[in-house]
Every structure is written in structure tokens, then in C-alpha cells.
Amino acid sequence: MRQLRVVLVGLAAIVAGLLFAPPAHAAPNFKAPYPCGQxxxxxxxxxxxxxxxxxxxxxxxxxxxxxxxxxxxxxxxxxxxxxxxxxxxxxxxxxxxxxxxxxxxxxxxxxxxxxxxxxxxxxxxxxxxxxxxxxxxxxxxxxxxxxxxxxxxxxxxxxxxxxxxxxxxxxxCAGQGRYWVDTFADAPGHASPTSTTRTGTLYAGTNYVFCKAWGREIRDAQGNYNHWWLKTDLDVGPAGQWVSAYYLSRWGNDEARDNNGAVIPTC
The missing domain is CATH 2.70.70.10 (Glucose Permease (Domain IIA))
Known part of the structure; x- marks a missing residue:
């Protein structure tokens, strides 16, 4: 009889453990560990x-x-x-x-x-x-x-x-107010889309920008050009500066799109 009581107590403990075990926590809605559109x-x-x-x-x-x-x-x-x-x-x-x-x-x-x-x-x-x-x-x-x-x-x-x-x-992605873009070279930063005074540098690679504004033209010897300027935070220099959309790795003259092809909104 004693052995039966021990077994019953053990079973009760197991059942209680199953009934009152802490619930598993649902996983967050994980997203890919790299930028939107890539x-x-x-x-x-x-x-x-x-x-x-x-x-x-x-x-x-x-x-x-x-x-x-x-x-x-x-x-x-x-x-x-x-x-x-x-x-x-x-x-x-x-x-x-x-x-x-x-x-x-x-x-x-x-x-x-x-x-x-x-x-x-x-x-x-x-x-x-x-x-x-x-x-x-x-x-x-x-x-x-x-x-x-x-x-x-x-x-x-x-x-x-x-x-x-x-x-x-x-x-x-865009719902968070940032647009990811690739730049083919280090881009000089400026305080406004019309300024000619350099304030810092945005390094070549994948960077986020917030919005765009029309400004002075940047043109090279091959005839590539862009009037759009992109507001961003520089790698070297203050936040909230501007770089020319000329430095985007894709899309073409007077275009300003993110890596997913979405048009970057006007500021």
C-alpha cells in the first residue's frame, strides 16, 4: 500500500507539473537581418x-x-x-x-x-x-x-x-521612415541641397536616407547628372545632412529611388 501511495504521489506531481508549467513564449515576428529591398x-x-x-x-x-x-x-x-x-x-x-x-x-x-x-x-x-x-x-x-x-x-x-x-x-522599409540605397563612391555631405560647403562624408555602400529635395546639379564628364539631393545621417559629420542622388548605384539621371525601386518621397 505504501508503494502505491508513493506512485500515486509521484503521478500527481507529474500531472501538476504539466498543468502548471510556465507557457512557452511566442517568438517575435523576426525579419531578415539586412536592409529593405536587398x-x-x-x-x-x-x-x-x-x-x-x-x-x-x-x-x-x-x-x-x-x-x-x-x-x-x-x-x-x-x-x-x-x-x-x-x-x-x-x-x-x-x-x-x-x-x-x-x-x-x-x-x-x-x-x-x-x-x-x-x-x-x-x-x-x-x-x-x-x-x-x-x-x-x-x-x-x-x-x-x-x-x-x-x-x-x-x-x-x-x-x-x-x-x-x-x-x-x-x-x-518605408513604414519606418528610412529608405535603403546603395552608393558607388564616398559622397560629400552638405548642409542643404544648394550648399557648396562640405560638412562631412557618407561612405560608399548601403545607407539609409529619409527623403529628397531638388537642388544644384551634380554632373560628371560622361554626362551623368542628378539634381535630387537626399537627406541622411553622415558617417563622418553631423546628422541630417544632404548628399547628391548622383552617387546612387542604380536608376539614372534625375532619379531618386531606393534599392527596392520605390521613389524616395520629397521632404
Missing amino acids: TWTYSHHSAEVRQALDFVRSDGGATAGTPVLASAGGTAYRYYEAGGAGNYVVVDHGGGWKTYYFHLASFTVAHGQGVSQGQQIGTTGSTGNSSGAHIHYEQLYNGVGQSIRINGQSLTPYPGSYHQKYLTSDNG
């Missing part, structure tokens, strides 16, 4: 830890130097691991969920800083144990690697090499 290809290597994916750009733009964006809001923590992840950021989204971003060329957030979805946290690079620029990306729940989901859709089954599957980002 298309990247991804792969998974069997030697990778957890269920990581590696992303490289496949739409003609450069992978190295492209902004790395937070997949969801949270608190960002920055680390360095010489023989492995290199410069990397962990974003704690709460409820047990975290995302990891490895091999960054640089950080753009402070350790312990709150970030919003679509906010830049670093630039794509190849630091640590890496053979080329890419974003090593992970989603973890309570420390366990999860099958990666973007906008609620699983990316499984994972491809074993690049250029089998592709993903176009909608992270940081």
Missing part, C-alpha cells in the same frame, strides 16, 4: 553550431560593409571572439528569445543598448573564424537553436550551398 542567398553548413544560417548578398551589391539590422526589438550586447565569432552582437528579445549576428566588421550600437526592429547594429564583415564576408545568423529560445523563421515562415529545409534559395528583406 536579396541575399543563404546556406547551412553541417559543422555549424545550433541551426545557424549564413547569408551573402546576391542582388549585385557588396556583402562587405552592408548594414546588419536587428531582426526584432530588444537589448543588444556586443562581444568579441578571436577564434570563432569575431565581432558579434546578441539581441535579447525577452521571453527567452535571442538572435545572434557573427563576424561583424564593426559595431554601431553600445553594449546594453535598446534597439528597435530594423535598427542597424553593425556592418557585415569577416572577423574571427571566417573565410569571407557574410552574416552568420541564429535564433535561440532558452539557449537552444531554433529553425529560423522570417516573417513567421520557416526557411527549412536548409540548402547546403549558396544560390539555391534566396530571401528579400522587408526589414526597415
